[in-house]
Amino acid sequence: MARTYAEAGVDFSEEGKSIGALSSRLKYTRKGLGAPVKLPGGFSGLIDFGDVYLAMATDGVGSKMLIAEAMERFDTVGIDCMAMNVNDLICIGAEPLAFVDYFAVERHDERIAKEIGIGLNKGAELANVSIIGGETATLPDIIKGYDLAGTAMGYVGKKSAITGEKIAEGDVIIGLPSSGPHSNGYTLIRKVVETAGLSYDDDFHGKKLGDVLLEPTRIYVRDIMPVLKEGAEIHGMAHITGGGLRNLLRLKKGIGFEITDPIEPQPIFHAIREWGDIDDEEMYQTFNMGMGFAVIAPEEIGKLIAERIKGAKPVGKVSGKEGVRLKDKGIEYREYL
Numbered sequence: 608m609a610r611t612y613a614e615a616g617v618d619f620s621e622e623g624k625s626i627g628a629l630s631s632r633l634k635y636t637r638k639g640l641g642a643p644v645k646l647p648g649g650f651s652g653l654i655d656f657g658d659v660y661l662a663m664a665t666d667g668v669g670s671k672m673l674i675a676e677a678m679e680r681f682d683t684v685g686i687d688c689m690a691m692n693v694n695d696l697i698c699i700g701a702e703p704l705a706f707v708d709y710f711a712v713e714r715h716d717e718r719i720a721k722e723i724g725i726g727l728n729k730g731a732e733l734a735n736v737s738i739i740g741g742e743t744a745t746l747p748d749i750i751k752g753y754d755l756a757g758t759a760m761g762y763v764g765k766k767s768a769i770t771g772e773k774i775a776e777g778d779v780i781i782g783l784p785s786s787g788p789h790s791n792g793y794t795l796i797r798k799v800v801e802t803a804g805l806s807y808d809d810d811f812h813g814k815k816l817g818d819v820l821l822e823p824t825r826i827y828v829r830d831i832m833p834v835l836k837e838g839a840e841i842h843g844m845a846h847i848t849g850g851g852l853r854n855l856l857r858l859k860k861g862i863g864f865e866i867t868d869p870i871e872p873q874p875i876f877h878a879i880r881e882w883g884d885i886d887d888e889e890m891y892q893t894f895n896m897g898m899g900f901a902v903i904a905p906e907e908i909g910k911l912i913a914e915r916i917k918g919a920k921p922v923g924k925v926s927g928k929e930g931v932r933l934k935d936k937g938i939e940y941r942e943y944l
Contacts (some may be wrong), residue, residue: 615795650698659883666691667756670793678817685726690824692759693734701761701770708741708757730808733826771843771858779909782922785899789824799883833835843903856943863926
């Protein structure tokens with residue numbers, strides 16, 4: 608039985624080596640208008656565009672598509688695709704503007720395409736973006752089933768970009784609840800379900816297990832953008848995706864994040880842990896565990912933000928000791944994988 612993401616087939620350390628090998632060969636950069644901008648954080652790429660930065664992010668639904676295929680239900684994965692991109696954009700303070708999708712198929716199915724379109728359109732509405740184009744590729748020799756990915760573009764004023772540099776000891780960490788596993792860790796989830804002898808049609812708290820696992824990723828644009836436009840002093844934001852709590856380490860080096868009152872994980876996380884006999888350290892570095900987004904701000908401002916956003920609450924504080932620590936579990940992460 609796979610008890611870790613690596614044993615299930617996704618090894619973050621090997622992935623990091625591959626990314627490093629690829630990026631080491633990317634040496635050419637444009638000069639002048641459109642030149643790349645290097646800022647801390649790393650949730651989206653930035654280019655110089657006069658008075659503003661243009662921000663771009665790209666991501667996909669991943670192996671959650673296989674559960675959609677098993678359930679013969681594709682009407683929510685478009686929301687996932689949109690969410691995984693726009694949630695990255697807003698971490699720098701950028702307002703999402705536009706989106707393009709990439710849909711690769713083994714064979715075409717009009718019903719499936721229509722359902723994916725329903726989800727993409729709903730995601731666009733929730734993120735307040737326009738889908739301005741895309742690409743559909745028929746690749747029977749490469750794709751077995753379906754793959755959905757996309758790219759989002761947004762903008763932020765140069766003086767408004769949130770880089771994480773202002774994060775300081777004493778700042779409060781505000782956690783925003785997730786809607787479930789979002790679009791991360793599904794290779795491990797599928798292995799756990801398979802080896803536990805479960806079916807996606809099994810009942811789970813009054814719903815089919817597959818439908819619970821297809822709950823779309825929460826889009827945080829309408830939570831965060833109004834707060835930003837009101838000029839709230841936010842020092843950093845993190846989209847809690849693959850890597851779990853380790854994503855906080857992307858914000859600033861040399862500081863710590865003490866999680867003392869975490870958001871309670873949804874029942875599906877407890878079930879995955881039990882079915883797969885997975886330890887807490889692995890759970891919190893593979894899944895969001897109930898917290899899909901985090902905002903770092905001065906304490907009083909952070910409390911006001913928590914009151915504004917449904918389900919949000921202070922989950923901890925910034926310290927001077929580098930790393931991320933989940934106090935009640937005795938878990939510590941010192942680097943982002």
